[in-house]
Amino acid sequence: MLDIKFIRENPETVKKAILEKAAKLNLDALLELDAKIMALRKETEEVQAEANRVAKKIPKADVAARGEMVAQGKNLKTKLTDLEPTLRNLEAQLRDLMLEVPQIPWAGAPVGADESFNLEIKKVGTPRVFDFTPLDHVALIEQNGWGELERISRISGTRSYALKGDLAVYEQALLRFAFDQMIAAGFTAMTVPSYAREEVFTAHGQFPAARDQVYEMEGSELFLSGTAEVLLNSLHADEILAEDDLAAAYVAISPCFRAEAGAAGKDTRGLIRVHQFNKVEQYVLCKADSRESEKWFDTLLANAESLLQALELPYRLLETSTGDMGTGKVRMIDLESWVPSENRYRETHSCSALHDWQARRANLRYRDAEGKVRHAFTLNNTALATPRILVMLLENHQNPDGTVNIPVAVQPYMNGKTKLEMTKRRS
RNA sequence: GGAGGGGUGCCAGAGCGGUUGAAUGGGACGGUCUCGAAAACCGUUGUAGGUGCAAGCCUACCGUGAGUUCGAAUCUCACCCCCUCCGCCA
Numbered sequence: 001m002l003d004i005k006f007i008r009e010n011p012e013t014v015k016k017a018i019l020e021k022a023a024k025l026n027l028d029a030l031l032e033l034d035a036k037i038m039a040l041r042k043e044t045e046e047v048q049a050e051a052n053r054v055a056k057k058i059p060k061a062d063v064a065a066r067g068e069m070v071a072q073g074k075n076l077k078t079k080l081t082d083l084e085p086t087l088r089n090l091e092a093q094l095r096d097l098m099l100e101v102p103q104i105p106w107a108g109a110p111v112g113a114d115e116s117f118n119l120e121i122k123k124v125g126t127p128r129v130f131d132f133t134p135l136d137h138v139a140l141i142e143q144n145g146w147g148e149l150e151r152i153s154r155i156s157g158t159r160s161y162a163l164k165g166d167l168a169v170y171e172q173a174l175l176r177f178a179f180d181q182m183i184a185a186g187f188t189a190m191t192v193p194s195y196a197r198e199e200v201f202t203a204h205g206q207f208p209a210a211r212d213q214v215y216e217m218e219g220s221e222l223f224l225s226g227t228a229e230v231l232l233n234s235l236h237a238d239e240i241l242a243e244d245d246l247a248a249a250y251v252a253i254s255p256c257f258r259a260e261a262g263a264a265g266k267d268t269r270g271l272i273r274v275h276q277f278n279k280v281e282q283y284v285l286c287k288a289d290s291r292e293s294e295k296w297f298d299t300l301l302a303n304a305e306s307l308l309q310a311l312e313l314p315y316r317l318l319e320t321s322t323g324d325m326g327t328g329k330v331r332m333i334d335l336e337s338w339v340p341s342e343n344r345y346r347e348t349h350s351c352s353a354l355h356d357w358q359a360r361r362a363n364l365r366y367r368d369a370e371g372k373v374r375h376a377f378t379l380n381n382t383a384l385a386t387p388r389i390l391v392m393l394l395e396n397h398q399n400p401d402g403t404v405n406i407p408v409a410v411q412p413y414m415n416g417k418t419k420l421e422m423t424k425r426r427s
Numbered sequence: 428g429g430a431g432g433g434g435u436g437c438c439a440g441a442g443c444g445g446u447u448g449a450a451u452g453g454g455a456c457g458g459u460c461u462c463g464a465a466a467a468c469c470g471u472u473g474u475a476g477g478u479g480c481a482a483g484c485c486u487a488c489c490g491u492g493a494g495u496u497c498g499a500a501u502c503u504c505a506c507c508c509c510c511u512c513c514g515c516c517a
Contacts, residue, residue, distance in 0.1 A: 038476095038477085042477070042486095045477070045487085046485085046486090048486060049486070051497075052498085054497065055497050058498070059498085070497045070498095073497030077497070077498095240474080365474095373475095
């Protein structure tokens with residue numbers, strides 16, 4: 001959400017953002033509605049003030065004069081019962097429109113309506129040249145008895161996964177590895193529920209636009225979150241923090257759920273796109289200052305890069321275009337890791353700066369050094385998400401004999417094991 | 428799941444349907460005093476919107492929403508949350 005005052009004063013800037021982000025929103029209609037509300041609100045407040053004056057005088061008035069005054073109060077009340085519902089209705093309409101106003105993208109973002117305009121800005125590592133015919137991750141899992149991909153789909157449906165043997169342990173090891181790395185980087189460790197109320201998703205920005213991507217738990221008014229970011233963003237909702245409380249940098253681990261509506265038939269094979277996964281997430285709440293935000297953006301990005309480097313994966317950075325970064329974002333860089341079987345990079349991380357867009361929705365504020373109450377800025381990035389990262393780890397680190405090497409950095413989390421080995425059958 | 432108690436400002440806590448945006452205490456901040464500090468004393472300590480050069484004034488907010496009333500923190504209803512006891516339980 002943007003500040004309505006900012007929108008009033010900078011309609012052209014906002015219109016440009018709407019255009020660049022390919023949003024469907026009529027800003028003139030929004031401004032017209034806003035003007036209408038301002039006028040109606042003024043009228044209503046004047047009647048209310050008059051009604052308050054009358055009501056205040058009644059207890060001090062002569063008993064004889066009271067009848068007349070009560071009648072006057074009743075009359076004003078009738079006027080209010082005409083005005084107030086209309087006002088409230090218009091305000092609700094404006095709120096709905098305000099939720100759709102995009103954040104202004106930073107000047108450096110490539111302008112374009114979709115991901116085809118994204119710009120590769122950095123490449124680290126070189127894709128491995130195999131001197132044997134490498135397998136894809138599904139084949140590796142099947143050959144080594146590292147999962148129950150077919151059986152679990154019969155139980156839980158498509159886009160489900162079940163891991164077995166060393167790979168089941170590896171998933172947990174990676175999550176803990178990433179969690180520890182982030183704690184070492186000074187982030188506060190957290191666990192959060194994977195579900196929350198509707199208003200939490202609205203505050204985050206996922207509702208109303210992407211509501212169909214979220215599972216609703218019938219009969220409970222709760223929804224399953226696709227990322228811990230949703231929950232973290234509302235942790236301090238409606239509070240006014242002290243400036244000293246900022247920046248708050250959290251690393252949270254949680255199971256994540258995504259409906260993947262509209263992705264039918266896409267990435268149905270293997271571990272790339274599943275309904276339930278695990279994610280270690282970086283989330284930062286900082287002062288309302290673009291330089292501060294930039295500083296944290298760089299930090300979140302560096303954290304993700306150092307994790308990928310520790311995992312010995314080739315990756316690249318994409319500066320995402322205005323149309324691909326999402327409604328609420330100022331800037332987004334996707335980190336994509338190399339997938340040998342597809343001969344291309346695929347997204348494993350996404351680093352975002354939103355300035356006050358989420359904070360306004362969540363009413364996340366702090367008191368600055370001058371005592372002024374301001375909306376904070378928020379940022380987030382993946383630290384590590386499984387099982388998708390397993391696709392890259394399995395395929396890039398495979399050996400001719402079908403075993404898979406474990407990066408040195410993760411070996412301590414695997415009890416010193418250096419390779420993932422075939423699951424032994426027990427008769 | 429059953430029974431009860433409660434949600435007021437940074438915290439604790441008062442509040443007959445009418446000058447209560449809210450007593451009192453604590454904390455925090457500023458000042459006096461002091462070489463400095465403590466103590467003591469004095470003062471300050473809402474959020475959002477509107478209006479005004481400004482001082483100020485107006486409107487809303489005492490968990491949330493609806494209602495009763497000329498007037499609601501105070502009455503009614505629904506919902507949310509917290510606490511205690513019992514039951515069940517990883």
